[in-house]
Amino acid sequence: xxxxxxxxxxxxxxxxxxxxxxxxxxxxxxxxxxxxxxxxxxxxxxxxxxxxxxxxxxxxxxxxxxxxxxxxxxxxxxxxxxxxxxxxxxxxxxxxxxxxxxxxxxxxxxxxxxxxxxxxxxxxxxxxxxxxxxxxxxxxxxxxxxxxxxxxxxxxxxxxxxxxxxxxxxxxxxxxxxxxxxxxxxxxxxxxxxxxxxxxxxxxxxxxxxxxxxxxxxxxxxxxxxxxxxxxxxxxxxxx
Amino acid sequence: xxxxxxxxxxxxxxxxxxxxxxxxxxxxxxxxxxxxxxxxxxxxxxxxxxxxxxxxxxxxxxxxxxxxxxxxxxxxxxxxxxxxxxxxxxxxxxxxxxxxxxxxxxxxxxxxxxxxxxxxxxxxxxxxxxxxxxxxxxxxxxxxxxxxxxxxxxxxxxxxxxxxxxxxxxxxxxxxxxxxxxxxxxxxxxxxxxxxxxxxxxxxxxxxxxxxxxxxxxxxxxxxxxxxxxxxxxxxxxxxxxxxxxxxxxxxxxxxxxxxxxxxxxxxxxxxxxxxxxxxxxxxxxx
Numbered sequence: 060x061x062x063x064x065x066x067x068x069x070x071x072x073x074x075x076x077x078x079x080x081x082x083x084x085x086x087x088x089x090x091x092x093x094x095x096x097x098x099x100x101x102x103x104x105x106x107x108x109x110x111x112x113x114x115x116x117x118x119x120x121x122x123x124x125x126x127x128x129x130x131x132x133x134x135x136x137x138x139x140x141x142x143x144x145x146x147x148x149x150x151x152x153x154x155x156x157x158x159x160x161x162x163x164x165x166x167x168x169x170x171x172x173x174x175x176x177x178x179x180x181x182x183x184x185x186x187x188x189x190x191x192x193x194x195x196x197x198x199x200x201x202x203x204x205x206x207x208x209x210x211x212x213x214x215x216x217x218x219x220x221x222x223x224x225x226x227x228x229x230x231x232x233x234x235x236x237x238x239x240x241x242x243x244x245x246x247x248x249x250x251x252x253x254x255x256x257x258x259x260x261x262x263x264x265x266x267x268x269x270x271x272x273x274x275x276x277x278x279x280x281x282x283x284x285x286x287x288x289x290x291x292x293x294x295x296x297x298x299x
Numbered sequence: 300x301x302x303x304x305x306x307x308x309x310x311x312x313x314x315x316x317x318x319x320x321x322x323x324x325x326x327x328x329x330x331x332x333x334x335x336x337x338x339x340x341x342x343x344x345x346x347x348x349x350x351x352x353x354x355x356x357x358x359x360x361x362x363x364x365x366x367x368x369x370x371x372x373x374x375x376x377x378x379x380x381x382x383x384x385x386x387x388x389x390x391x392x393x394x395x396x397x398x399x400x401x402x403x404x405x406x407x408x409x410x411x412x413x414x415x416x417x418x419x420x421x422x423x424x425x426x427x428x429x430x431x432x433x434x435x436x437x438x439x440x441x442x443x444x445x446x447x448x449x450x451x452x453x454x455x456x457x458x459x460x461x462x463x464x465x466x467x468x469x470x471x472x473x474x475x476x477x478x479x480x481x482x483x484x485x486x487x488x489x490x491x492x493x494x495x496x497x498x499x500x501x502x503x504x505x506x507x508x509x510x511x512x513x514x515x516x517x518x519x520x521x522x523x524x525x526x527x528x529x530x531x532x533x534x535x536x537x538x539x540x541x542x543x544x545x546x547x548x549x550x551x552x553x554x555x556x557x558x559x560x561x562x563x564x565x566x567x568x569x570x571x572x573x574x575x576x577x578x579x580x581x582x583x584x585x586x
Contacts, residue, residue, distance in 0.1 A: 112476050139478035147476070153469040155531075156462065163459075164466050168478040170459055210477065 063127030064089050065249035066111065066143070066218045071131075072118035073103075073110035079118065080106040082273040088218065088249040093240075095281065097257040097294050098270035104253040105148065107270070108220045111251070112145030113138040126217060140168045144216035148223040148253075151207035154196030158187055161195050161206050165213030176213035183239050184209055201232040208236070212243060219243065221252040225259075237263055257295050261285050269294055303431050304548045310437045311520075312544025313444035314502055318517065319524035319536040320451055321495035327468030327531045328488045331392035335376060336496055336521060338403035340514030343369040343500025345407050348509050352419045361418065362443075362501055369497020370490045372403065377489045400515070407511050415508040436505040443502060447495065448537055454491075455533055464488060468531060516560070520547065523563035526570050529577030539577070 067087040074080040081103040088094050096104045109115040111123050113135035123131040125141045139145075153161050162180060166173045181188040184205045190198065195206050204224065211219060224240065225233040233256065241263055244250050254260035261267050267284040269277040277290060284290050322336055346368030351361035376399050384392055425432040455461040467474040467484045475481050496514075503513050524543045528535025547562045570577060 114472060114476055134480065134482075135472075135475040136478050136480040139476055145476045147473065150470055150473060153466045153473065155469045156465055160462050160465075164462060164474070164477055164479065167459070167463060214478075 065126055066251060067122075067124045068107075068111060069122040071107065071110055071121040071123065073106055073115050073121065074118070075115070080273050081110060084270070084273075084275055086268055086275065086278070088251050090249055091244060091247045092266065093244045093250040093252065093264040094266045094268060095257070095260040095264040096251065096253045096268045096270055097261070098276070099294070102270040103273035104270050105222050108145060108222050108251065108253055112143055112220050114145065114147070142217035143220065144211035144214070144218070145220040146207050146211045146222060146224065148226055152195040152203050152210070154194070156195060157192050158195055158198070158206055159191040161210050162187070162213060165210035169214055172214060180209035180212050183212070183242065200227045201229065204228060204232070204236065208239065216248060219248050219250045221250065223253060223255060225254060225256050233259070258285070304551065305545060306431045306433060308545030308548035309541070310433075310440060310506065310544075311547055312541040313441045314499065314506060314517065315520050315524050315544055316444055316537050316540035317447045317451075317495050317502075318499040318521045319528070319540045320448060320533045321492035322521055323525045323528070323530055323533060323536040324464065324468070325488060325492045326525070328464060328485055329381070331389040331396070332522070334393060334396040334518065335399040335403065337514035337516075337518035338400040339369050339373050339493055339496035340500040340503060340517055341404060341407055341511060342372045343497030344504040344509045344513050345411060345500070346497065347501040347504055348416055348418065352416070355419075358418060358420065362498065365497040365501035366494040367497070369495070369500065370493035373493025373496060374486065374489045376403075377485070404511050404515065411511070413511060415510045417508055418504060440502050440506055443498070447498060451495070452533060460484075460487060519560065519563035519567070523566040526567055526577055529579040532577070532579045535577060535579030538579070
């Protein structure tokens, strides 16, 4: 893979306080590629995404490049401006602001593109147009997740980091969310996703990364991981 | 009698509303109760006095001077004191803010002593409106306070920076990953709120006498108004200011005037016991 892949992570170490949660993880995501990270709770999957987005500061010596530009250690706001959109699992909308205000803030870095962004995300999630004036904190869990995802799409990011996009959603909503993720991915966006719904996520992904105890335990094409008996037994459970 | 007291209550509220709104905005972004706000008010009052009386400039220039001094001292207190302590517990910052308040107030005393002072304004008879007595200065306080509060509301509701301030107050981590730079928003908030505290000092100087305790005397009623309205709610702080302002004035019907200051403490105590999120704030839901 070329050095200016949309996202390249090398030797990433990160954690909270003195404790490291992620121990030297390396991976990359190409344009229009979708990579899903699976693994048990506490494996460091979410911390990896947060460190890549700048929400948690990577330890010295870690490298995160976005289209060839080193961003490790930069403030999260600068990494966002470099084209990385991170959608946290929880607290991922501004609850006291309206849906429309949330979406507008998704385009904070380039406010001239608010109208274009709104048109694009309303085409993906028409319900957000109907609920534009509603306070985000009063929406259903599924609609809140849509707002969070749509906010991240406002400026057509080069890289999307999705932390459990289907968490708390009904089965119908999960299907809708995955369809939206596929549609966005097809526009060329590189997607790195952490998902407990591992089988469904791998089915729509190009590649998978298995994390355990803060390190990469296995990696391969999504099809290979789905077919791997040991991965299936350890990480995909009976859902398969 | 009641009508006059209610009018006085609204004038009191006009003094409390802008700083209460500024306090709640500042708390929303910085997440600690800043007890130095009264000192910013005092600095604003004395800056206006310096411009108007010592430099002999018109009163409107004194308004600008008060706002500039308030903004400068608020920003400096952040840059020199609060910013290096970012990340410490709110109670640490609260205690430090009390120290900042004392330091600023003593600086004012160092230059001006403890004497009472006033602006260089001609004394005029109060006007009579529907049988109620009001001075020209009090009318100006009502108008300026209403205009400032409306402007802050418009800023928060309709401008990009205002929405970014509300977003940062709502969820600072998410705001940062959406590209909203917390530091720049924090600096803007300090300058804006400092200017409002400075202006409040000018308004207080118009209605009362200017002395080093002028801001400290307003601190508890400002806190009461902001807590009553619900911390983080600018509209709530406005309504809280009106309720506290009127309550303070109506107290004189049953208690000596000196007990007016106890109203703020009483409101804070009752709210913290029975409705800590205020009338319009949202209770925090913990999983």
